[in-house]
Amino acid sequence: MPRVADQALPLQDWTVLSLRPRGQHAGLRAAAARNGARLLAVSPIAIAHLDDARTRHDLHAALAADLVLFTSANAVRAAAALGPLMARRGQRWLAVGAGTRRALARAGIDAISPTRMDSEGLLGLPQLEYVLGKRIGLVTAPGGRGVLAPALAARGATVLRANVYARTAVALPARQREALDAALQRPARVLLALSSGEALDALLAQAAAPGLRKAAVVAASERLAEMARAAGFRRIAIAASARPAALLHAAADAFG
Numbered sequence: 001m002p003r004v005a006d007q008a009l010p011l012q013d014w015t016v017l018s019l020r021p022r023g024q025h026a027g028l029r030a031a032a033a034r035n036g037a038r039l040l041a042v043s044p045i046a047i048a049h050l051d052d053a054r055t056r057h058d059l060h061a062a063l064a065a066d067l068v069l070f071t072s073a074n075a076v077r078a079a080a081a082l083g084p085l086m087a088r089r090g091q092r093w094l095a096v097g098a099g100t101r102r103a104l105a106r107a108g109i110d111a112i113s114p115t116r117m118d119s120e121g122l123l124g125l126p127q128l129e130y131v132l133g134k135r136i137g138l139v140t141a142p143g144g145r146g147v148l149a150p151a152l153a154a155r156g157a158t159v160l161r162a163n164v165y166a167r168t169a170v171a172l173p174a175r176q177r178e179a180l181d182a183a184l185q186r187p188a189r190v191l192l193a194l195s196s197g198e199a200l201d202a203l204l205a206q207a208a209a210p211g212l213r214k215a216a217v218v219a220a221s222e223r224l225a226e227m228a229r230a231a232g233f234r235r236i237a238i239a240a241s242a243r244p245a246a247l248l249h250a251a252a253d254a255f256g
Contacts, residue, residue, distance in 0.1 A: 009036025010252035015183045016040065017192045017215065019199035021047045021074075021167075028193055031244035035252055037191070040183055042176050044202035045167045049078040056082060058162035062137030065160050067127060069094045070111070071140040071148070076103035078165035079139050085109050092127050097241055116241065118221045119147045132156030141165050143198055147223075169202040180209060187214035191251050195220040195242040197227050204231060218251040 014037040018028045022043040029039040059079060062068060068091060070076050076095075079085060085107045087093055093111040095101040101113040114121035122128065128136075136152055138161045149159045172180075183190050192215050194200055204212075216235040219225035220242035228236050237254035239246045 009034075010256035011191065011248065012036035014038075014189050014191055014255075015186075016248070016251075017042060017180070017183070017190060019044060019192070019194070019196060019203055021045055027244040028247070031248040035248050035256070037248075040179055042172060042180055042203065044169060044172060044206065045196070045199045046170045047074050047078075048166045048168055049081050050164055050166060051082060055162065055164060058160070059139065059164055062139055062160045062162040064088070065091075065135040065137035067092045067094060067131070067134060068137040068139065069096075069122065069148070070100050070104060071096050071138070073099045073103035074165055075139045075141065076100060076107060079162075080107045082164065094122065094125065094127060096122055098243065118223075118241065119151075120221075122148065123151050128152065128155075130155075134158070135160055137162065139164055141167060143167065167196070167198045169198075169205065172206060177207075180207060180212075184209040184211035184215065187211035188216075190215035191255065192217045192228075192233075193244075193247050193251075194218065194224050194228060195247070197224060200224075200227060200231065216251065216255050218247050218254070220247065 016032040016037045016039050018025045018039055018041050025041040032039045059082060087109055093109050095104055095111040095113040097113050101111045104111040114125050134157050136157045136159050138149060138159055142163050149161060152159050194217055213232040217228045217233045218237045218239055219228055220239055222238055225236050225238050237250045239250035
């Protein structure tokens, strides 16, 4: 019987393509290594914190709402950069997932997050089921989870949106382009970890490698999977959440 150390890991010799912003690849890198894969960090978007009168006004209003909802850890960091986060008596604070909840905890806020870590999971929380007449602060960025505000408004809530950061497309350095082209010489062993539609659009706008759409995709939601299909990808799996472990677990099941 072969020793455990001699057994192939689920994604042995695969390359996991991470599109997360620069400096935010560590979790996916560790998850890839646990599955026998290497990570290729390609950052086609950057995170820019917003700090102007409109942003501060909108954030002040959002943080005073009956419920305060953060859509990402980046939103937490950007909001905290504008001033300390403090929960008011009777408020409920919600996070889209465990990573956002942990970011709020580091800022001193006890928040609730759904098991299903996406917009649909948030909308399924009991705290958001009956919101007629309530004010909900949505701390987020332009674009992204566009289903939340309309769905909450349809339930009778007043949504106070605060865009506290922005995702901006950035040009890939030559070394990243070269590394991507080299990895796509074997596209059957490339896995695109997809947790942002904006990142996918930014990559496709500047990546001309013919093998890209032959890569496998693991998407953090059905919405992102549909974006990948529309872009021409055909090998697609859907993860339970955007957490690195969930993405790699779904990929291992589907492709490993």
